[in-house]
Amino acid sequence: MVMNERLPQRSSPLESQIVEILVERIQSGVYPVNSRLPSESELAAEFAVSRTTVRGALGTLATNGLVKRRHGVGTFISPATRISNPLNEVINFAELITGQGYAFGFRHIGARFRPAEPGVSEALGLAAGAEILEVSKAFTADGVPVIYTVNLIPPHLFEQCYSRQDMLQPGATEPLYEFLEGACGQRIEQYVATVRPSIARNILIHDQPPEGDPLLPVLVIEEVAYNGSGVPVLFEIEYLLGDRMKFDLVRRRRFSNR
Amino acid sequence: MVMNERLPQRSSPLESQIVEILVERIQSGVYPVNSRLPSESELAAEFAVSRTTVRGALGTLATNGLVKRRHGVGTFISPATRISNPLNEVINFAELITGQGYAFGFRHIGARFRPAEPGVSEALGLAAGAEILEVSKAFTADGVPVIYTVNLIPPHLFEQCYSRQDMLQPGATEPLYEFLEGACGQRIEQYVATVRPSIARNILIHDQPPEGDPLLPVLVIEEVAYNGSGVPVLFEIEYLLGDRMKFDLVRRRRFSNR
DNA sequence: CAGTGGTCTAGACCACATG
DNA sequence: ATGTGGTCTAGACCACTGG
Numbered sequence: 001m002v003m004n005e006r007l008p009q010r011s012s013p014l015e016s017q018i019v020e021i022l023v024e025r026i027q028s029g030v031y032p033v034n035s036r037l038p039s040e041s042e043l044a045a046e047f048a049v050s051r052t053t054v055r056g057a058l059g060t061l062a063t064n065g066l067v068k069r070r071h072g073v074g075t076f077i078s079p080a081t082r083i084s085n086p087l088n089e090v091i092n093f094a095e096l097i098t099g100q101g102y103a104f105g106f107r108h109i110g111a112r113f114r115p116a117e118p119g120v121s122e123a124l125g126l127a128a129g130a131e132i133l134e135v136s137k138a139f140t141a142d143g144v145p146v147i148y149t150v151n152l153i154p155p156h157l158f159e160q161c162y163s164r165q166d167m168l169q170p171g172a173t174e175p176l177y178e179f180l181e182g183a184c185g186q187r188i189e190q191y192v193a194t195v196r197p198s199i200a201r202n203i204l205i206h207d208q209p210p211e212g213d214p215l216l217p218v219l220v221i222e223e224v225a226y227n228g229s230g231v232p233v234l235f236e237i238e239y240l241l242g243d244r245m246k247f248d249l250v251r252r253r254r255f256s257n258r
Numbered sequence: 259m260v261m262n263e264r265l266p267q268r269s270s271p272l273e274s275q276i277v278e279i280l281v282e283r284i285q286s287g288v289y290p291v292n293s294r295l296p297s298e299s300e301l302a303a304e305f306a307v308s309r310t311t312v313r314g315a316l317g318t319l320a321t322n323g324l325v326k327r328r329h330g331v332g333t334f335i336s337p338a339t340r341i342s343n344p345l346n347e348v349i350n351f352a353e354l355i356t357g358q359g360y361a362f363g364f365r366h367i368g369a370r371f372r373p374a375e376p377g378v379s380e381a382l383g384l385a386a387g388a389e390i391l392e393v394s395k396a397f398t399a400d401g402v403p404v405i406y407t408v409n410l411i412p413p414h415l416f417e418q419c420y421s422r423q424d425m426l427q428p429g430a431t432e433p434l435y436e437f438l439e440g441a442c443g444q445r446i447e448q449y450v451a452t453v454r455p456s457i458a459r460n461i462l463i464h465d466q467p468p469e470g471d472p473l474l475p476v477l478v479i480e481e482v483a484y485n486g487s488g489v490p491v492l493f494e495i496e497y498l499l500g501d502r503m504k505f506d507l508v509r510r511r512r513f514s515n516r
Numbered sequence: 517c518a519g520t521g522g523t524c525t526a527g528a529c530c531a532c533a534t535g
Numbered sequence: 536a537t538g539t540g541g542t543c544t545a546g547a548c549c550a551c552t553g554g
Contacts, residue, residue, distance in 0.1 A: 013523065019513055039539060050525045055540085060513060068488055071540050072532035087453055088346050089512050191509040195345055197455035197475035197500040217455035217475065223509070230326060242455040251449040251481070254347050255277055255318060271542065297520060308544045313521085329521050330551035 014049050018057035021047075026066055026077055036074040037067070065250065087195075087247040090188065091238075093139045093147055094175075100244070102141030108170030109136040109148070110206035113155070116235075120152055123224045124232045131155060132235075133164075135173050136206040144212075146244050148205045151176060152235040157184040186233045193223035203239060210239070217242035272307050276315035279305075284324055284335055294332040295325070323508065345453075345505040348446065349496075351397045351405055352433070358502070360399030366428030367394040367406070368464035371413070374493075378410055381482045382490045389413060390493075391422075393431050394464040402470075404502050406463045409434060410493040415442040444491045451481035461497060468497070475500035 025031050037043070040058065044051040058075055061067040068076045085096055097104040116124070116132045126132070133153045138145040151173065158167060161183050166172060173179045180186045201214035210216075219240040225233045240247070283289050295301070298316065302309040316333055319325040327333045343354055355362040374382070374390045384390070391411040396403040409431065416425060419441050424430060431437045438444045459472035468474075477498040483491045498505070 015523080016513075023513075041539090050527095052526090053524065056523095058540095064512060069540065070488075070533085072534080072538080074539060086512075088507060088509050090509055189511060189514060191507075193507045193509055195453070195477070195505045195507055196503075197477040197498075199457060199473060199475050202475075215457060215473065217457050217460075219453070219455040219477075221507075240455075245454075247453045249346060249449075249451045249453055249479075251346050251348055251451055253447060254344075255274075255281075255322060256447060273542080299520090308546095310545090311543065314542095316521095327521065328552085330519080330553080332520060332552095 014047075014053050015056040015060070018043075018047055018049070018054060019060050022057060022061060023066065026061075031077050033077050033079050036076055039074065085245070085247045087249045090177075090191065093149075096245070097139060097141045097146065100141070102146075102244070103143070105140035105143060106171070106174060107138040107140060107145065109138055109208070111135045111168045111170075111172070112206075113164065116152065120235045123235060124152075124154055126154055133158075133167055134206075135167075137174065138205075141244055144244075145210065146241045148210060148239040148241075150205060150237040152237075154234070157186060157233070180233065184233075186227050188225045188233060189228045190226045191223040191236075192226070193221050196220050196222075198239075200241070205239070210241070212241075219245075219247070272305075272311050273314040273318070276301075276305055276307070276312060277318050280315060280319060281324065284319075289335050291335050291337050294334055297332065343503070343505045345507045348435075348449065350435075351407075354503070355397060355399045355404065358399070360404075360502070361401070363398035363401060364429070364432060365396040365398060365403065367396055367466070369393045369426045369428075369430070370464075371422065374410065378493045382410075382412055382493060384412055391416075391425055392464075393425075395432065396463075399502055402502075403468065404499045406468060406497040406499075408463060408495040410495075412492065415444060415491070438491065442491075444485050446483045446491060447486045448484045449481040449494075450484070451479050454478050454480075456497075458499070463497070468499070470499075477503075477505070 022031075022037075031037055037058075038046070040051050040054050043054045047054065058067060058069065062069050062075075065078055068078050070076065084099075085091070094104045112134055113131050114134055115129045116126060118128060120126075120132065121128055121130050124132075133151075133155060135151045135153065137149050137151075139147040139149070153173070155164070157180070162172070177188065180188060198218045198220045199214070200210050200212065200216040200218055203210065203218060203220070210218075219242060221236075221238040221240070223236050223238075225236060227233050280289075280295075289295060295316075296304070298309050298312050301312045301316075305312065316325060316327065320327050320333075323336055325333055326336050342357075343349070352362045370392055371389050372392055373387045374384060376386060378384075378390065379386055379388050382390075391409075391413060393409045393411065395407050395409075397405040397407070411431070413422070415438070420430070435446065438446060454477075456476045456478045457472070458468050458470065458474040458476055461468065461476060461478070468476075477500060479494075479496040479498070481494050481496070483494060485491050
């Protein structure tokens with residue numbers, strides 16, 4: 001009945017595949033904003049799956065704000081509700097910066113091996129005082145640094161593939177997610193982060209203060225990254241300079257499902 | 259078989275009731291940290307519900323970090339993983355402040371009716387320039403203001419119960435959630451928030467700067483509150499003074515279910 | 517191998533909104 | 536009265552982990 005027929009294949013969970021298909025349709029405008037989706041039963045028939053499976057997928061979309069469900073009425077494509085830079089998702093800095101209309105750039109600041117602070121080694125499950133690799137970078141919008149990151153990476157992640165010298169080269173770990181997934185076999189699934197405000201003059205990146213106004217507000221995110229098995233992988237500190245960046249967040253009551 | 263037998267009653271969804279029961283057991287230590295929970299089938303039998311229903315409840319607990327599931331092994335009570343002040347949940351300021359060991363206090367700063375800014379009236383679905391009630395408060399820790407809030411409340415919410423004069427009295431809307439739920443019949447289910455850092459000297463609450471160091475970092479949360487039907491209820495601005503407060507956040511990849 | 521969680525189904529019934 | 540989403544069941548099969 002539908003052009004561009006695409007039915008789910010086995011191999012990954014049907015529910016995830018249906019999420020993908022529906023996201024495609026929403027983003028490509030097959031389902032226009034504010035329109036009503038086909039009913040759960042219709043989608044179930046179209047995809048040849050049970051209504052339960054369709055409901056799971058729609059639940060995921062609703063949780064992520066793409067869709068709004070109304071009991072007794074239907075499921076609707078959310079209007080502009082698309083949250084722009086969700087703080088509770090993993091951020092892709094390149095997308096973030098280009099998405100706001102700036103030219104994206106990357107700058108190496110420094111890399112070195114040093115002993116981990118007690119808090120860091122504990123969070124990563126390392127021996128007290130174990131050495132870690134510290135890599136500091138800046139990301140620029142139209143040439144102006146707007147994000148600084150400090151990554152603290154345990155050497156056991158990469159030392160089977162790379163020498164210490166390799167790792168000190170500018171850009172060796174950039175982009176970070178691809179480096180971790182490709183070279184280290186670690187896929188980051190989740191961060192546990194602490195968020196606080198600060199001022200540019202109160203922070204140091206690789207022993208240097210950030211460029212620009214020392215009174216610029218800064219959003220500081222300190223976080224531990226975990227892989228899919230719940231094992232801590234690395235420690236990361238992000239400094240988001242407040243001038244040009246805004247972040248959104250959906251906040252809910254606890255245990256309010258989806 | 260189990261002491262303190264408590265079986266779910268109908269009336270609210272079984273799944274939610276099972277969540278509550280399990281949370282009680284976890285918090286009261288019936289299931290100690292790191293211990294394995296009974297298997298899904300055992301719980302299903304105990305509660306006399308289907309395994310599907312138990313799984314839903316366990317999924318909610320896993321999403322909220324109380325529990326860690328391991329395929330082929332079991333479901334385990336998470337260790338200290340309890341996130342302290344989750345930024346993605348609705349914050350109860352009194353709990354937040356007392357929970358960090360300070361004495362909680364509340365201070366009325368001002369209340370007035372004024373026309374809404376275009377951004378606010380649009381977000382709340384009001385006519386351009388409609389009048390709203392602005393209520394400004396401070397919350398103190400050991401007497402020191404650590405949180406300021408500005409609530410922008412559309413008059414239609416309360417004008418059937420209260421006069422405008424009533425609403426201008428100090429504490430008329432405090433605690434806010436109880437006021438909204440009791441007097442206005444509005445239960446807040448969700449906020450869509452924007453988070454940014456700032457500096458104390460850059461903000462004004464009821465025409466006054468905050469007390470204390472003008473260079474104090476401030477976390478600013480601007481948010482629209484929605485009720486369960488997705489209707490915007492009020493606009494709120496929170497100023498979290500960065501000195502004593504920390505906030506945590508779990509960040510995930512998009513569409514990674516639970 | 518046995519036991520666990522992960523996925524999926526088909527069908528039932530309910531609660532809600534709308535005409 | 537109809538059709539929608541919300542809840543729940545019983546049972547099947549799969550995938551993973553551990554002894």
